[in-house]
Every structure is written in structure tokens, then in C-alpha cells.
Amino acid sequence: MNSGIWQNLEGKVRKWAKSRGEVHIFTGPIYEDGISKTIGINQAAVPTHLYKSVYDARTAEAIAFIIQNTEFNTVDMPSHNVTIREVEEKTGLDFLSALDKEMQDNIETKKAAGLWN
Secondary structure (H helix, E strand, C coil), rough: CHHHHHHHHHHHHHHHHHHCCCHHHHEECCCCCCCCCEECCCEEEEEEEEEEEEEEEECCCEEEEEEECCCCCCCHHHHHECHHHHHHHHCCCCCCCCHHHHHHHHCCCCCCCCCCC
């Protein structure tokens, strides 16, 4: 996941941070059905998916992705675009909990119309 589609997404996030001034980035692993695969002598858990959510507090916009831990073509990135609420459901986390409930629901349930410029 450190190359291909994930590397391209990382580049886009850096570009968004520079052009937007400040964004909040949440990223991490998803283990569907628990940890089923490990690697190395330390038995590091291998996630089935990775997520990345980006929140722009200035514009109250968010964009999120869930990408299966396998090789994908970068052109497939829009098909991995999800809502923050979908990421929360898969991870059990609550990302924008500091916002009031109505604003949080409004932002977390909207899927970005396309990739941010």
C-alpha cells in the first residue's frame, strides 16, 4: 500500500493541505472480521483495508476513502470515495465529535461529489 493508489492519495492530501491552508487528516487500518493475517517475526497485523479521511474546518467539507489492502490502479481512486460515516462504521471511531451533532451529521453523511481539486 505504500505505492500505487495509496501513494497517489498521499500526494493529493499534501496538495489539498497546501492549497486549503489547513486540513485535519485521519488515517489508519481496518481489520474486517478481526486480524486474520500477520507478517514478520513480530507478527505485525496486516489490515484488510486502509482508510483516510480529510476534513477542512474552514469550508466544513470532508472527503474520505476506504481502500482494500491490495493493488489498485490510481484511476480507480474515485470508486473508493466514501463518507466519513462509512469509515466510522467500519472502525468504531467518531472523528468529528467536537462538532455539534447537526453539523457533524451533515458533514459525515455527505460523500464528496468528486476528488477535490
